[in-house]
């Protein structure tokens with residue numbers, strides 16, 4: 001075994017990993033078609049023919065809906081606003097508790113706060129990285145109204161178990177499938193297994209429109225409420241015969257014709273992207289599964305994974321060095337990242353959400369503690385240690401790779417696997433080496449690269 005690069009040896013590969021190129025001729029032609037039409041948005045903020053957007057928007061929504069059998073699809077200008085719409089349309093009121101995972105993009109929980117709901121964090125299943133149904137059950141109180149399910153990294157949460165809890169306690173289920181477009185849970189497409197769900201179309205997601213999102217629901221009533229919030233609902237509740245006007249204060253969360261036209265072309269590529277990522281992941285699985293101390297994700301029958309991130313669980317006791325040192329040793333074997341998605345491994349994902357000041361100080365809307373002060377006699381606390389499985393994943397166990405993606409081929413992934421194997425073969429030589437400790441999340445990796453690259 002040759003000497004590790006981190007100890008002064010020759011790196012396994014020095015030429016850069018390929019970039020992810022996201023736009024092609026199809027998107028360019030679609031964008032030009034809209035520019036030539038001169039209609040960049042077809043929306044009007046009043047009931048009538050243009051309340052639901054222009055022809056590109058409607059076609060884009062129908063394409064998704066028809067492909068996956070969603071009864072309704074509602075485009076929005078981001079999935080963050082989509083989550084807010086979903087929470088509002090679900091009837092969340094000040095003081096209502098919503099059970100959320102603590103390990104997700106912040107909007108999965110902050111969207112609840114916009115309607116005065118209170119996020120209650122349940123812990124994760126350490127194998128799926130998604131809500132642990134037993135922990136969810138323990139969080140249910142008489143004030144619980146909904147469960148926010150996130151299909152993290154693109155693998156579905158155990159949603160049958162969560163739906164059973166929801167049915168028992170009459171709770172709404174919102175599916176944050178931002179990272180899981182086109183993904184199936186035991187044969188059913190994610191997004192509409194719960195009451196309402198949806199996908200992100202931001203630049204970092206599988207397919208994108210710069211910014212954007214898509215809400216899906218099989219309930220016509222929920223769909224109407226979403227469409228009202230998207231487009232100045234306060235102007236249109238009477239025309240649409242909406243009796244319960246709570247939460248129908250609308251905003252402008254509309255998707256443009258330009259985004260929709262580009263999005264339609266992107267959507268046509270989604271299946272191909274997912275197939276490619278699965279191929280790369282299966283190869284990587286086959287290489288990593290026999291390495292002691294690394295646990296790859298198990299895929300249950302009928303379910304699929306989008307590999308928004310490729311997750312590996314790391315056991316420092318078995319491997320014999322810290323995750324931090326392991327990650328640095330692997331990185332030293334490979335080309336220096338030029339962009340966040342050429343980073344071989346990131347340590348963990350985000351800091352558990354409840355450790356952010358918004359929950360620690362319980363200051364969200366205004367300065368008086370709203371909505372955490374909505375239920376007299378009940379004090380909400382978010383102490384460190386609240387979700388031990390999540391904290392351990394964040395601090396010690398989780399490795400995430402963004403390399404399983406478009407632009408990379410099997411040869412590139414082979415180099416990645418070779419680098420991991422090379423480091424695994426020389427652990428003894430690393431045991432005396434100390435590196436700076438501290439967690440580096442995906443977002444820290446983005447920042448570090450931004451600092452390095454001009």
Ligand SMILES: *Cc1c(COP(=O)(O)O)cnc(C)c1O
Nearest residue numbers: 078079080105107178200201202
């Ligand atoms: C990306 C993402 C969001 C937010 O989507 P935007 O379109 O960026 O607003 C929400 N939840 C999860 C899990 C995400 O990955």
